[in-house]
Amino acid sequence: MSLRVRINLLLTVLTALFTVAMLKIVVDDTRRSIREEMEGANRVTLQLLSTVIRDAQLVSTSDASESVLLNFLRELGRVRAHEIKLFDVEDDLVYVSPPSVYKAGRFAPEWFARLVKPDLPVINLPVHGGNITVRVDSSRSVLDAWDDLKNLLALILAFLVAVNVLVFFLVGRSLRPVQTVLTGLRRMERGELHVRLPELPTPEFAAISHTFNGMADALEQSQAENSRLAMIVRQSGDAIMILDLDGRISFWNPAAERLFGFSAEEIVGHPGRLLVPHSLVGELAEHSAILRARGTIDHVETRRRTKDGRPVDVALAAAPLVDPVTKSVIGEIYTVRDITELKRAREAEIELAQNRQLTQLIQSSLEEERRTIARELHDELGQCITAIRTVGTVVAQKTESTRPDIHQSAKMIVDVAARMYDSVHGIIRQLRPSALDHLGLQDTLEDAVDQWRRLHPEIEFVLDVSGDLHDLGETVNITAYRIVQECLTNVVKHARARRAHVSVSRDGPAGSERLKVVVRDDGRGLTEPEAARATRFGQLGMRERAEALGGTFELHSVEGQGLTVTVLLPLGARAGHPGEARVAS
Numbered sequence: 001m002s003l004r005v006r007i008n009l010l011l012t013v014l015t016a017l018f019t020v021a022m023l024k025i026v027v028d029d030t031r032r033s034i035r036e037e038m039e040g041a042n043r044v045t046l047q048l049l050s051t052v053i054r055d056a057q058l059v060s061t062s063d064a065s066e067s068v069l070l071n072f073l074r075e076l077g078r079v080r081a082h083e084i085k086l087f088d089v090e091d092d093l094v095y096v097s098p099p100s101v102y103k104a105g106r107f108a109p110e111w112f113a114r115l116v117k118p119d120l121p122v123i124n125l126p127v128h129g130g131n132i133t134v135r136v137d138s139s140r141s142v143l144d145a146w147d148d149l150k151n152l153l154a155l156i157l158a159f160l161v162a163v164n165v166l167v168f169f170l171v172g173r174s175l176r177p178v179q180t181v182l183t184g185l186r187r188m189e190r191g192e193l194h195v196r197l198p199e200l201p202t203p204e205f206a207a208i209s210h211t212f213n214g215m216a217d218a219l220e221q222s223q224a225e226n227s228r229l230a231m232i233v234r235q236s237g238d239a240i241m242i243l244d245l246d247g248r249i250s251f252w253n254p255a256a257e258r259l260f261g262f263s264a265e266e267i268v269g270h271p272g273r274l275l276v277p278h279s280l281v282g283e284l285a286e287h288s289a290i291l292r293a294r295g296t297i298d299h300v301e302t303r304r305r306t307k308d309g310r311p312v313d314v315a316l317a318a319a320p321l322v323d324p325v326t327k328s329v330i331g332e333i334y335t336v337r338d339i340t341e342l343k344r345a346r347e348a349e350i351e352l353a354q355n356r357q358l359t360q361l362i363q364s365s366l367e368e369e370r371r372t373i374a375r376e377l378h379d380e381l382g383q384c385i386t387a388i389r390t391v392g393t394v395v396a397q398k399t400e401s402t403r404p405d406i407h408q409s410a411k412m413i414v415d416v417a418a419r420m421y422d423s424v425h426g427i428i429r430q431l432r433p434s435a436l437d438h439l440g441l442q443d444t445l446e447d448a449v450d451q452w453r454r455l456h457p458e459i460e461f462v463l464d465v466s467g468d469l470h471d472l473g474e475t476v477n478i479t480a481y482r483i484v485q486e487c488l489t490n491v492v493k494h495a496r497a498r499r500a501h502v503s504v505s506r507d508g509p510a511g512s513e514r515l516k517v518v519v520r521d522d523g524r525g526l527t528e529p530e531a532a533r534a535t536r537f538g539q540l541g542m543r544e545r546a547e548a549l550g551g552t553f554e555l556h557s558v559e560g561q562g563l564t565v566t567v568l569l570p571l572g573a574r575a576g577h578p579g580e581a582r583v584a585s
C-alpha cells in the first residue's frame with residue numbers, strides 16, 4: 001500500500017474515531033437536554049393542569065366539572081411535548097390532545113430515539129368523574145436532535161473528503177521526489193554507479209540527494225579502486241594467494257596458476273601445504289605463526305612444489321589479511337615469485353666472473369711465459385749470437401790479408417749473426433715489450449708505433465695519448481699494449497689502409513676512471529661475410545682480455561670505410577696496483 005493511501009487511511013480512521021467520540025458526547029448531551037426539557041415541560045404542564053383541576057372541582061357537579069375541564073383542554077390544544085387524555089368514570093376516553101403538527105409525519109430512527117429518549121412515567125391526575133393522563137412525547141425533540149446530528153455528520157463527512165483530497169494531493173506532490181530517489185537507487189542496484197540525483201526541492205529530499213550522491217561518489221571510487229586492485233592482482237607477474245585461518249587456499253591469481261600449474265578451481269579450498277615440499281612443511285607453520293602475530297615476511301628465498309611435483313625456487317613475501325571492520329586477522333596473503341631464472345643468472349654471473357679470472361690468469365701466465373722465453377732468448381741465444389759475431393769479426397780481421405776466401409766467409413758469418421741478432425731482438429720485443437717495465441705505457445706505445453712506421457712507411461701511423469698513463473698497473477698496461485699491437489697487426493695484414501690512428505686516453509671521475517683505447521683505420525673494413533663470421537683468435541683474444549678486466553670491447557666497421565676498435569678498461573682499484581699481476585700469476 002503506498003504511503004499516500006496509508007496517510008489518507010490514517011486520516012480517515014482518525015477522523016472516524018474523532019467522529020465516534022464526538023457522537024458519543026453529542027448523544028449524551030442530547031439525551032440530557034431532552035430529558036431536562038421534558039421534565040421542565042412536565043412540571044409546567046402539571047402545574048397548569050393542577051390549577052385547572054382545582055378550579056373545576058369548585059364546580060358542584062361532576063358533569064359540570066368535566067365540561068369545564070373538557071373546555072379547558074380543548075382550548076389548550078396540543079402542548080408540544082405532551083399527550084393529554086381525559087377519561088370519564090367508566091374509563092372511556094373523552095378527550096385526547098391533537099397530534100403535533102411540528103415536522104408532522106417524520107420521526108427519528110427507532111434506534112436513535114432509543115438512545116436519547118427519556119424514560120418518564122405516564123402521570124395520572126384524578127378528577128371529578130374520571131381522570132387525566134399526561135404522557136411525555138419527546139419524538140419532536142428527538143427528531144430535532146436527529147436532524148442536527150445528520151447535519152453535523154454531513155459536515156464532518158464533507159470535511160473528511162475535503163481533507164483527504166487535499167492531503168492526497170499535497171502528499172503526492174511532496175512525495176514526487178521519492179520516485180526520483182527510487183529510480184536512482186534501482187539503477188545503482190543494477191550497478192550503474194555513475195547515477196547522481198538532481199537537486200531536490202524540500203530540505204529533507206535535498207539532504208537525501210546530497211547523501212545519495214556522496215554515497216555514490218564513495219562507491220564509485222571504491223569500485224574503481226577495487227577494480228584497479230583486482231586488475232593489478234590479475235595481471236601481476238607474481239603469484240598471489242590467500243590462505244584462510246585453516247590454512248586453506250581461498251584466493252589464487254592467474255600468475256599462481258602459471259607458476260604452480262593448478263587452476264583456481266582445482267586448488268581453492270585445498271590446504272596450502274600442497275604447494276610445500278615435505279622437507280619444508282615446518283617452514284609453513286613458522287610463517288603462519290609470524291603472520292598470525294601480525295608480523296610480515298619481506299623476502300624469503302625458499303622452494304615450493306608445482307602440480308607435477310617439480311620443485312621450484314621461489315622468493316616469497318607475506319602479510320596478514322586483516323578484517324577492516326573487526327581488525328582481526330582473517331587470513332594470510334602470500335606473494336610468490338619464481339626465481340629459477342634469477343638463480344640461473346646468478347650462477348651464470350658467478351661462472352662468468354670465474355671465467356674472467358681464469359682468462360686473466362691464463363693471460364698473466366702467458367705473459368710470464370713470454371717474459372721467460374724473452375729472457376732466455378736474450379740471455380742464451382743473444383749471447384751465443386754475439387759470441388758468433390765476435391768470433392767471426394776476429395776471424396775476418398785475422399784472415400783479411402792472408403786468406404781472402406776465409407775472410408769473405410767470416411764477414412758473411414758476421415753479417416748473418418748481426419741479422420740474427422736484430423731478428424732475435426725483434427722477437428724479444430714482441431714477446432716482452434721491456435720498455436713497458438721501465439718506461440710505462442705511453443713511451444712503449446710510441447716506441448712500437450715508431451717501429452710500425454719504419455716497417456710500413458706506406459701507412460701513416462698516428463698516436464694520440466691523453467691523461468696520465470703512468471700508474472695504470474702492469475695488467476692494464478700489458479692489456480692495452482697487446483690490444484694496440486693486435487689492432488695494428490690486423491691493419492697491416494688485412495686493412496689495406498693508408499692511415500691508422502691510435503688513441504689512448506684516461507678519463508672518467510675519480511673512483512670510476514677508465515682507459516679508453518680506440519684504433520681506427522681507413523681501410524676496406526669488414527665485408528659482410530666477415531662481419532657475420534665468428535671472429536678469429538685475434539679479435540676474440542682482445543675481447544677476452546678486455547672482459548677479463550671487467551671492460552668492454554666493441555668493433556665497428558663499414559665496408560669500404562675502415563674499421564674501428566673501441567676498448568674501455570675500468571681502472572678503479574686496478575690502477576696503480578702493479579701487484580695484481582703477481583696475484584693473478
Ligand SMILES: Nc1ncnc2c1ncn2[C@@H]1O[C@H](COP(=O)(O)OP(=O)(O)OP(=O)(O)O)[C@@H](O)[C@H]1O
Nearest residue numbers: 490491494495523525526535536537538539540563
Ligand atoms: N682492420 C681490419 N680491416 C679489415 N679487415 C680486418 C681488420 N681486422 C680484422 N679484419 C678481418 O677480420 C678477421 C678476423 O681478425 P682476427 O684478428 O681475429 O684474425 P686474423 O688476424 O685473421 O688472425 P689472428 O688470429 O692471427 O689474429 C680477419 O681475418 C680479417 O678478415
Ligand SMILES: [Mg+2]
Nearest residue numbers: 489490538539
Ligand atoms: Mg689478427
